[in-house]
Amino acid sequence: MTTKTIKVDVLSRVEGEGALLVRFKGNKPVEVKLTIYEPPRFFEGLLRGRSQMEVPDITARICGICPVAYQMSACHAIEDALGVRVEGTLRALRRLLYCGEWIESHVLHIFMLHAPDFLGFDDVLRMAKVYPDEVKAALRMKKAGNSLVDVVGGRAIHPVNVRLGGFYRAPDADGLRALLPELRWGRDTVLATLPWLAKLPFPEFSRDYEFVALRHPDEYPLCEGRLVSNRGLDIAVRDYDVHFVEDHVPHSNALTSRLRGRGSYHVGPLARVNLNFDRLSDDVRRAADAIGFTVPCTNPFKSLLARGLETAFAFEEAIAIIEGYVPPKEPFVAIVPKASTGYGCSEAPRGILVHRYTVDDAGLVVEAKIVPPTAQNQRCIEEDLFALAPSLVDLPHAQATLRAEQAVRNYDPCISCATHFLRLTVEG
Numbered sequence: 001m002t003t004k005t006i007k008v009d010v011l012s013r014v015e016g017e018g019a020l021l022v023r024f025k026g027n028k029p030v031e032v033k034l035t036i037y038e039p040p041r042f043f044e045g046l047l048r049g050r051s052q053m054e055v056p057d058i059t060a061r062i063c064g065i066c067p068v069a070y071q072m073s074a075c076h077a078i079e080d081a082l083g084v085r086v087e088g089t090l091r092a093l094r095r096l097l098y099c100g101e102w103i104e105s106h107v108l109h110i111f112m113l114h115a116p117d118f119l120g121f122d123d124v125l126r127m128a129k130v131y132p133d134e135v136k137a138a139l140r141m142k143k144a145g146n147s148l149v150d151v152v153g154g155r156a157i158h159p160v161n162v163r164l165g166g167f168y169r170a171p172d173a174d175g176l177r178a179l180l181p182e183l184r185w186g187r188d189t190v191l192a193t194l195p196w197l198a199k200l201p202f203p204e205f206s207r208d209y210e211f212v213a214l215r216h217p218d219e220y221p222l223c224e225g226r227l228v229s230n231r232g233l234d235i236a237v238r239d240y241d242v243h244f245v246e247d248h249v250p251h252s253n254a255l256t257s258r259l260r261g262r263g264s265y266h267v268g269p270l271a272r273v274n275l276n277f278d279r280l281s282d283d284v285r286r287a288a289d290a291i292g293f294t295v296p297c298t299n300p301f302k303s304l305l306a307r308g309l310e311t312a313f314a315f316e317e318a319i320a321i322i323e324g325y326v327p328p329k330e331p332f333v334a335i336v337p338k339a340s341t342g343y344g345c346s347e348a349p350r351g352i353l354v355h356r357y358t359v360d361d362a363g364l365v366v367e368a369k370i371v372p373p374t375a376q377n378q379r380c381i382e383e384d385l386f387a388l389a390p391s392l393v394d395l396p397h398a399q400a401t402l403r404a405e406q407a408v409r410n411y412d413p414c415i416s417c418a419t420h421f422l423r424l425t426v427e428g
Helices: 043-047 052-060 067-082 088-119 124-130 132-153 173-177 180-198 237-243 269-279 282-290 300-323 373-391 397-409
Strands: 003-008 018-025 028-036 212-215 226-229 244-248 255-259 340-348 351-359 365-371
Touching (some): 018 373, 028 373, 043 052, 067 088, 067 340, 088 124, 088 132, 088 300, 124 132, 132 173, 132 300, 212 340, 212 351, 226 237, 237 244, 237 340, 269 300, 269 351, 282 300, 300 397, 373 397
Antiparallel strands (some): 212 226, 340 351
């Protein structure tokens, strides 16, 4: 019996360092490995003994693409430990900052990392020669997201204005309103671009996923809500450890997550849209109907369309918040240290990002746990590849390899985010 192997030593158009292996015996797949070999960075370990006030800035350095997600999950977790609630205008500003990150991250992935797969280009530079208008529009939309993070967060990358209880300073109303023309242009442009994206050649592929996302009673989820799934999960974020577990697998420097007694689960835009479609605006739902996107959607290749719908939502949400913005009297609520453990979860562009912190009476971190989206999706990615493998075996090697890489890029994996776990044992 012949053996065939699809091997990618360095995955391209993803953030971080990873590799891919699919091995066949005859026509049957026998082994699939998504290897995350980027060295661990030990963030949980280096947070121990640091002031709780430092945590949002330190964790933001885990990722240059989604630093806001790390800041928001960290703030919510420590505020949960301290019994602090951030509401009103400060809460709206957090959602506004998150919208900026969703816009810049989603646009980057849709047009520059993922669309080239469907259009047959090695990279966005080659794609731009054939589709210059689409690429120029994408760069302008991304810049609008960057500008929003800059104005609210104090810096476009690794923002410095976020703190426990709110912000170091509230943004100026005129400065925010100056962003409205580009945000309105971005909203209209992404809605107009969705039909073009919907015509991309999506492979026929579907699996029966357990989708997991936050769900809020009144709004599309960004920073708050309960953890829910399409198979009946409905829990408070504080109950995360009861239902989810992380495992170490030999071929990866990232821990992999599973639901206890149930196995893999899928987080990210496709999960959010499937579980919260009714929370999208009428305009975005109409746009989904116009391009034939219906829920439940279980084709991971169409996560590109889910990202497009979420980009339109993020532009809309940002516009609404800015139009109603009145600067708060104080930029933050008071923080008083106390010994406790708290949980936080927010929706990073790639899915739920869970933080847990134990702090002491002096406000120092005793223990930290960070569960990024890519680590949670790793089992799903490998199962997708195993299910996709029979359709690859008869393809030319280069074409089969490209399709396998594309299946990984469906998840927009942020590999650097995943490689921070710490398991340290000292034996005397």
